[in-house]
Amino acid sequence: MATRTLHLTIIGALLVIGAAEIAVRAIEHELPVLSDWPTVETEIKSAQLNELAKAPSLLMVGSSSLEAAVDPAQLVSMGAVPEAYNSAFPFFSPAATEVWLEDFVQPWGSIDLLLIGLPAWPPPTDPADDPLTGGLSVLAEDDGSSDLLENLALWRVRGVLADLEEAVQREKSVANQLWTDLGHQTFYYGRSGDSLAGVFPPYGAPEMDVVQEGALRRILDKARRTGATPVIVLEPGRFPDPVSEETVADYIGWLESFAADLEVELWDTYSVEWDESFYADEAHFNDRGTLAYTRYLGELLIDFRARTPGSGA
Numbered sequence: 001m002a003t004r005t006l007h008l009t010i011i012g013a014l015l016v017i018g019a020a021e022i023a024v025r026a027i028e029h030e031l032p033v034l035s036d037w038p039t040v041e042t043e044i045k046s047a048q049l050n051e052l053a054k055a056p057s058l059l060m061v062g063s064s065s066l067e068a069a070v071d072p073a074q075l076v077s078m079g080a081v082p083e084a085y086n087s088a089f090p091f092f093s094p095a096a097t098e099v100w101l102e103d104f105v106q107p108w109g110s111i112d113l114l115l116i117g118l119p120a121w122p123p124p125t126d127p128a129d130d131p132l133t134g135g136l137s138v139l140a141e142d143d144g145s146s147d148l149l150e151n152l153a154l155w156r157v158r159g160v161l162a163d164l165e166e167a168v169q170r171e172k173s174v175a176n177q178l179w180t181d182l183g184h185q186t187f188y189y190g191r192s193g194d195s196l197a198g199v200f201p202p203y204g205a206p207e208m209d210v211v212q213e214g215a216l217r218r219i220l221d222k223a224r225r226t227g228a229t230p231v232i233v234l235e236p237g238r239f240p241d242p243v244s245e246e247t248v249a250d251y252i253g254w255l256e257s258f259a260a261d262l263e264v265e266l267w268d269t270y271s272v273e274w275d276e277s278f279y280a281d282e283a284h285f286n287d288r289g290t291l292a293y294t295r296y297l298g299e300l301l302i303d304f305r306a307r308t309p310g311s312g313a
Helices: 002-030 040-051 064-069 072-077 094-104 131-140 164-175 210-225 245-261 287-307
Strands: 058-061 084-086 113-118 229-234 265-268
Touching: 040 094, 040 131, 058 072, 058 094, 064 113, 064 287, 072 084, 072 287, 094 131, 094 210, 113 210, 113 287, 210 229, 229 245, 245 265, 265 287
Parallel strands: 058 084, 058 113, 113 229, 229 265
Antiparallel strands: none
16 A cells, blocks of 8 residues: 555656646746856856957956956057957956866967956955855866756756846846957946945955965966966955055055065056046946056056067067
């Protein structure tokens, strides 16, 4: 009797699953696509990098401050570099960038210049404040073991219904084309007076912790070993919450000493007195700021390539 009951239970469960599979297949085309990427930016920029007709001679990494401030097309048009791609993204950290460069940017050997943007505040030390590192690492280590399950609609839409609003917003962000083909974020165009107060974690100690510093050192080392010239760029964005000028100066001093020890050039574009009208909010430039900042960075690049052998001049 117990065996018969078990069999009936299993058959009933299979019938329910089968009916659910048929129902989901009928509406699947109307549901947002589930993405394994930790952010919209990483998903879009991975696709863009793979679709580039020619690998960039200049690759930029860094935070959303650099992502919003630099238009690679303008750099190319002014003759600063032959090709360029802006691979910076929000939630930046050296640890996340190391995974990004190691597993999602290929081939390294084509890059002549690697600009590493660093905000004027330390990267996160708490893993909870560094969402990209874990997400990218998991994606990079995917062994394809779920490929067979992709034949099931129930598997393909797993989590979509639970996070439907987030999935819809992601699709809208992709469809709105807020990024140029070369990775520049245009969301902040035409904006000014916004604020990010209370959004960021506290400023923290004015130096990198050993994990983030180690990742940055390995990025610089690999760039050199693969023929790229690394340059550190101190980004123009300001920390959105109260922090003393002395604390910021201490961190900039730490970065300058770090760069000097490793014989890496550092361009301090943070300390430039940028016009207040250039800022959409504390950390991001608008279209006017982008135009001015890209021109400024382009002049630095032209000068650097002229005086630095092997930098793609």
